Amino acid sequence: MKKTFLKFMMIASVLGTVMVSCSSDDDSGDKNTCSDGIQNGDETGVDCGGSSCQPCASTALEGEISDELTLDASLEYELKGKLEILDGGKLTIPAGTVIKATGGTASYIAVAQGGQIFVNGTASDPVVMTSGEASPAPGNWGGLVVCGKAPTNKGTAVTSEVADLTYGGTVSDDNSGVIKYLRIEYTGATFTNDKEFNGLSLFGVGSGTTVEYVQSYNGGDDGIEFFGGTVTGKYLVSTNSGDDGIDFADGWNGNGDFWYISGAAFAGIEGSNLAEEPVGVDPVTTTTLSNITVVGPVTEGALYYKEGGGNFTIDNFYTAGTDLGVKVKSTDTPAATRIEAEALKITNMQFASVADGFEKTDYTGANQSFISEGIATGAGNGAAAPDWAAGWTRGLDNSGVTESNLEGTITSAVSLQADVKYLLTSKLEILDGGELTIPAGTVIEATGQTSSYIAVAQGGKIFVNGTATEPVVMTSGEASPAPGDWGGLVVCGKAPTNKGTAVTSEVADLTYGGTVADDNSGSITYLRLEYTGATFTNSKEFNGLSLFGVGSETTVEYVQSYNGNDDGIEFFGGTVTGKYLVSTNSGDDGIDFADGWNGNGEFWYISGAAFAGIEGSNLAEEPVGVDPVTTTTLSNITVVGPVTEGALYYKEGGGKFTIDNLYTSGIDLGIKVKSTDAPAATRIEAGDLVITNIQFDAKATGFVETDYTGAKQDFYTEGTATGAGNGAATPDWATGWTVGL
Structure with missing residues (x-):
């Protein structure tokens, strides 16, 4: 399991920025920590840096290597420019090394003719070359380029x-090193539409070179491309290439075994010989x-046989979800000539789960x-990820x-990534x-506990983009999760609240x-919050x-609080509306609103609240004439x-509530009003609390x-109610993304 440390911090500059840091939160320096094998005190690396330890080795990677250099897997390297391994140079990268790159087209690693690279990853500790940006995206940097002396039909x-x-050259068995268990991410920086980096580019690389267990992930162009060579x-x-998955051309005479390609924007595999192919140019692409x-989906076939194609023999070829098996341009005469001469042979090709309009x-x-x-069986398990890809891929x-x-x-x-598990050990604030x-x-x-939370300040925004099949989950990291973790x-x-215009939140x-009623703090959809409710005091x-x-203007829809120690969801004033809300096993109330809330609620499903299903109030010790008064319309509500x-x-003066289609089950009290709550009683007598179609079941x-x-x-008026949709039963809209129902 590969761990990285992502710490967001604001630095003093003209513009605030977000950066990656490996610093400890403990600022004390102690020479006794300089040999304990961990990063602590004010160390800037493991047993190095800070006020007491020896300086750390530089983690900046750029320039030229003409001798031998071995990286240190305990360090995280920054690539901000080009790093070239020249003739006679050798770069060794041990298992577990992480290199983070920024700089677009200016940032890449290249091996020149006569240079060698040894990427010595393992299945449990791959080498990772990835983006160093706060929000990684395809094209953040170039990629890995290897140039050898093997033949290509482009020249020598x-x-x-x-x-x-x-x-290029004449050395078929040229050796540019070994690349094993390497994951290359967010590559593909672009100069022009016809000049782009791939994840891994192999130019005239010889057969003495080993290339095995390599993944290109979220690249902006091709994942892996062979330009001639052997x-x-x-x-x-x-995975998720911006162009083709794997591409080979220019007289490549190597072979391929066990390839797994998914999410290619164009062709799964593009195989070609030479653009505008002249007669008699050798070598012909042969593989x-x-x-x-x-x-799939792909837009240019599982295989695109292109620009004269070549001599291809392919066996055990599994495709799924494609609308086209093999693409050949109608104007590609050299490709057609080779097909008619039986230079393209594909055996045991299976088209599974074909898309609409499929053509072989x-x-x-x-x-x-x-x-x-x-x-x-394709790469091993048909459409499913092959066993040999387990553990080191993304x-x-x-x-x-x-x-x-x-x-x-x-x-x-800043954007998080769905295939990373994030560990929240203290506060994260969006300012x-x-x-x-x-x-x-x-x-x-x-x-x-109380030191660990996510908070959005005024002017900040959060976008939780879950779905019914893939909700965002914020949960406990404890081995035995419990409420209040x-x-x-x-x-x-x-937005307005009757507590004032500049109030300090109870927590955070x-x-x-x-006064901004239509303030926008973002969008929260399909979010599950579990084991919350850490307590300072009662x-x-x-x-x-x-x-x-x-x-x-903030969206709050499809949210569940599960096994929280206090209220599941609470509105403290404001005007936001909450739809499709679920509170399950809350340690206090299921859903609570107060302090002049002027939003609405629709489709709430509450079960297992320790105190009230819904607690609605205006203001504790309510003075006369304080605005806004809590005012809401609630509909389609279930309390079990x-x-x-x-x-x-x-409670506490209540407010102006209109509630319809309220279903209750298994309760001993429908509506609670304290006998000493004079403001609440005054509002009830004035007709400010109106409940229609309330059903008391079981x-x-x-x-x-x-x-x-x-x-x-x-x-209140009794009637037949469906509540959140299915009475006491789980509503259909809560299926799939909730737990405990």
Whole structure:
């Protein structure tokens, strides 16, 4: 399991920025820590740096290597420019090394003719070359370029498309080193549409070179490309490439075995000989490929036989989800000539789960027998990730899990990654101008009780982009999870509250409130919060989701609080509306609103609240004439008991509530109103609490509809209700993304 440390911090500069840091939070220096094998005190690396230890070795990578250099797996390297291994130079990268690159087209690693690279990753500790940006994206840097002396039909001294190095020659068994268990991420920086980096570019690389167990992940262009040469590629993975998955051309005479390609934007495999092919130019692209999987969708076929194609023998070729098997341009005469001459032979090709409009091939020539269908296993498991890819890849169903610590402050746009498990051990704050985007399927595991929470300050935004099949999950990281293991999610906005216009939040100590009713703090959809509610005192506790003065332009939909120690979800003033909310096994109330909340609620499903199902209030010790008064319309609500303070607790002056289609089950009290709450009683008598179509089902022993004893007893009207959708049963809209229902 590969671990990285992602710490967000604001640095003093003209513009706030987000950066990666490996620093400890302990600022003390102690020489006794300089040989303990861990990074602590004020060390800037393991047993180095800071006020007491020896200086750390430089982690900056750029320049030229003309001798031998071995990296240190305990360090995280930064690549901000080109690093070239020249003739006679040798770079060795041990298992577990991480290199983070920034700089677009200026940042790449290149091996010149006569240079060698030894990437010595393992299945449990791959070498990772990735983006150093706060929000990684395809094209953040170049990639890895290797230039050898093996033949290519472009010539014997050709300049590489990127890195501007010479490649090609007559040394078929040229040796540029060993590349094993390497993961290359977010490559593909672009100069122009026809000049782009690939994840791994192999220019005239010889057969003495080993290329095995390599993945290109989220590259901007091709995942892996062979430009001539004789090197063989085994156990290759291309995932989410911006162009083709794996590409070979220019007289490549190597072979391929066990390739797994998914998510290619264009062709799964593009195989060609030479653009504008002249007659008699050698070598012709000639290869034997076996045990290949291409998982679509693709837009240019599982195989694109292009620019004269070549002599291809392919066996055990499995495709899934493609709409075209083999693509051949109708104007590609050299390719057609070779197909008619039986230079392209594909045996045991299986087309599984074909897309609408599927065609085996768009080739219209006489020879239609170049494809022979059969049962195929492809790279090992058909469409599923092969066993040999387990543990060292990313983005596959058997990939190893990368962990990253999450803490600090965010002042610009930052995006997390769904295939990384984030460890939250202290607070993470999104400050004014900062934006945090969390994609579907992301998991954040928190420990640290009251010190561990995520908070959005006024002017900050959070975008939780879960889906019904892949919710975002914020949960406990403890071995035995329990309520109160961590704080929760806190959002502070600028919308009105009757507590004031610049109030400090009960937890996270942030300012909230104001006059911007339509304030926008982002969007929260399909989020599951688990084991929240860390407690300072009985009157100061985190909820699962706390919304302080949040405005109406913020989206809060499809959110579950599960096994929280305090309220599941609470609105502290503001104007935001909450739809499709679930609170399960809360340690206090299921859903709570107060302090002049002027939003609405629709489709709430509450079960297992320790106190009230819903607690609705205006203001504790309510003074006269303080605005806004809590005002809301709630509809399609289910409360499943037992509860101890009613399905609804109308409290501290209550407010103006209109509630329809409220279903309750297994409760002993419908509506609770304290006998000493004079402001609440005044509002009930004035007709400010109106409940229609409330159904009391499966009543508990000693059931009472309400404990309110005032004159007005018709503020609620019974009727048949469906509540959140299915009465006491789980509503259909909660299926798949919730737990405990």
